Amino acid sequence: MPMIFGIPVQALMGQLLVGLINGSFYALLSLGLAVIFGLLRVINFAHGAQYMLGAFVALLVQTWLGLNYWFALILAPLIVGAFGALVERSMLSRLYKLDHLYGLLFTFGLALTLEGLFRWQFGASGQPYAPPPALTGGVNLGFMFLPLYRGWVVVASLVICLAVWALIEKTRLGATLRAATENPVMVQSFGINVPMLLTLTYALGAGLAALAGVLAAPIYQVSPLMGSNIIIVVFAVVVVGGMGSIMGAIVTGYLLGIAEGLTKVFYPEASNIVIFVIMAIVLILRPAGLFGKEA
Amino acid sequence: MTPLLEVRDLNAWYGESHVLHGVNMHVSKGETVCILGRNGMGKTTTLRSIMGIVRQRQGRITLGGQDLTALPLHRTAHTGLGFVPEERGIFATLSVEENLLLPPVISQGGMTLDEIYRLFPNLLERRRSPGTKLSGGEQQMLAIARILRTGATTLLLDEPTEGLAPVIIDAIGVVLRELRARGMTVVLVEQNFRFASKVADRFYIMDHGQMTHEFPVGELAARMDMLHETLGV
Numbered sequence: 001m002p003m004i005f006g007i008p009v010q011a012l013m014g015q016l017l018v019g020l021i022n023g024s025f026y027a028l029l030s031l032g033l034a035v036i037f038g039l040l041r042v043i044n045f046a047h048g049a050q051y052m053l054g055a056f057v058a059l060l061v062q063t064w065l066g067l068n069y070w071f072a073l074i075l076a077p078l079i080v081g082a083f084g085a086l087v088e089r090s091m092l093s094r095l096y097k098l099d100h101l102y103g104l105l106f107t108f109g110l111a112l113t114l115e116g117l118f119r120w121q122f123g124a125s126g127q128p129y130a131p132p133p134a135l136t137g138g139v140n141l142g143f144m145f146l147p148l149y150r151g152w153v154v155v156a157s158l159v160i161c162l163a164v165w166a167l168i169e170k171t172r173l174g175a176t177l178r179a180a181t182e183n184p185v186m187v188q189s190f191g192i193n194v195p196m197l198l199t200l201t202y203a204l205g206a207g208l209a210a211l212a213g214v215l216a217a218p219i220y221q222v223s224p225l226m227g228s229n230i231i232i233v234v235f236a237v238v239v240v241g242g243m244g245s246i247m248g249a250i251v252t253g254y255l256l257g258i259a260e261g262l263t264k265v266f267y268p269e270a271s272n273i274v275i276f277v278i279m280a281i282v283l284i285l286r287p288a289g290l291f292g293k294e295a
Numbered sequence: 296m297t298p299l300l301e302v303r304d305l306n307a308w309y310g311e312s313h314v315l316h317g318v319n320m321h322v323s324k325g326e327t328v329c330i331l332g333r334n335g336m337g338k339t340t341t342l343r344s345i346m347g348i349v350r351q352r353q354g355r356i357t358l359g360g361q362d363l364t365a366l367p368l369h370r371t372a373h374t375g376l377g378f379v380p381e382e383r384g385i386f387a388t389l390s391v392e393e394n395l396l397l398p399p400v401i402s403q404g405g406m407t408l409d410e411i412y413r414l415f416p417n418l419l420e421r422r423r424s425p426g427t428k429l430s431g432g433e434q435q436m437l438a439i440a441r442i443l444r445t446g447a448t449t450l451l452l453d454e455p456t457e458g459l460a461p462v463i464i465d466a467i468g469v470v471l472r473e474l475r476a477r478g479m480t481v482v483l484v485e486q487n488f489r490f491a492s493k494v495a496d497r498f499y500i501m502d503h504g505q506m507t508h509e510f511p512v513g514e515l516a517a518r519m520d521m522l523h524e525t526l527g528v
Contacts, residue, residue, distance in 0.1 A: 172396060178388045179397055186384040189346055190398035190445070191372030 019261020024157035027253025032208035038244030048227025054213025077207035084206025118224035126221030242292020305354035332501035377447030405446030432463030
């Protein structure tokens with residue numbers, strides 16, 4: 001059996017794939033966080049709960065309405081995005097003039113409330129959610145076996161991340177959003193409805209979290225705790241990438257997922273802490289993050 | 296003649312601080328009116344209150360008969376009012392062209408991008424540069440050009456010559472005269488009395504949050520003593 005650094009290629013590639021899968025979720029979730037922080041200056045602690053909501057919407061529309069995975073992939077972001085818009089318009093928007101800490105505390109409370117409600121209703125254990133029939137099975141690449149669903153997750157997350165990056169950085173809507181972040185009063189004086197833009201931005205971030213939740217449902221099972229399990233790592237990714245940096249969130253999400261996967265091969269004991277060690281080093285050497293702008 | 300822009304008994308506050316004390320002014324269509332006054336007399340606050348950026352205000356502000364005080368800030372621009380602030384408001388994360396294209400077109404009659412580049416050739420050369428990499432004069436031109444594209448018919452211009460070299464001030468004077476020729480109504484706040492005398496049709500003198508004098512450009516020579524006393528020019 002071929003070896004690399006004394007490790008069988010199949011084991012190395014297997015962990016690389018696991019790292020890439022985790023990285024896909026880190027990238028998707030940290031992208032939503034970066035969009036919300038970059039444009040609203042809100043540290044959205046409810047992001048993990050919105051990810052969990054997405055997975056539950058997929059499970060519930062299947063159980064109650066018989067709608068399959070592909071419908072869930074469209075419905076969950078719309079439902080959770082609409083819920084996010086309602087939360088932003090009715091509650092979060094009242095906190096913009098206060099210190100950022102209030103937004104963090106509010107979203108933290110919202111996350112705990114949502115998680116508590118779902119634990120009360122559905123229990124803490126995970127519930128299985130089958131992948132769509134078209135994506136079951138896998139292909140033998142010679143050096144490793146690639147499950148089709150996991151390959152789909154990597155490709156889908158990459159496409160979504162690049163599409164959102166292009167929306168923010170390369171379109172007139174994105175330019176308006178960036179300008180509204182810099183000087184909202186000036187943008188309003190041009191005749192642009194900035195409060196509505198902020199609501200839609202929060203809805204987009206929440207919708208992205210829900211989309212990640214639907215993609216994750218067949219891999220990790222659907223559980224009220226799935227959001228709180230991943231959100232701390234995702235915050236570490238955002239810090240390493242640079243708070244509010246869209247490209248930083250995407251690139252760092254994938255790189256840290258891969259770093260975590262490779263650590264499982266070479267030094268498994270450190271795999272749970274490697275991301276936080278990297279975060280600490282980055283904070284010391286470059287506090288604004290790898291892609292962030294120094295103040 | 297019915298004024299296009301009319302301000303009646305305008306009061307404005309910043310928190311507890313009462314800044315405008317019953318401002319009255321009117322501007323006719325196609326007129327360039329300049330508000331002169333020393334620092335801190337309320338000139339900028341007057342413009343910001345008309346635009347709706349200062350929300351703590353009382354009184355009546357109408358543009359073409361429409362009451363502006365009831366409108367949210369993002370609706371004010373749709374009445375045809377454009378604002379160029381003293382600090383210019385150029386966005387660092389946007390290129391020159393993105394800055395130009397940012398404000399939506401609110402009515403027909405605005406300049407096209409080509410017309411803007413003909414009027415401001417420097418902006419064409421630097422259209423891919425970040426907006427804040429431009430010189431002060433170029434940023435001022437970008438700030439004015441940005442509003443011209445929208446089809447705004449009334450321009451509120453806050454100290455456009457501040458901190459600029461004489462040659463750039465002359466260029467801005469040329470642009471303002473071009474706008475007047477096109478029928479644009481302009482309310483200009485200035486401390487540069489010599490510049491204002493070349494572009495304005497009429498003057499208001501502002502002192503302690505009120506308009507204390509009003510006179511046409513033709514009476515300028517006769518009012519020099521008062522101007523020296525009031526403005527220290």
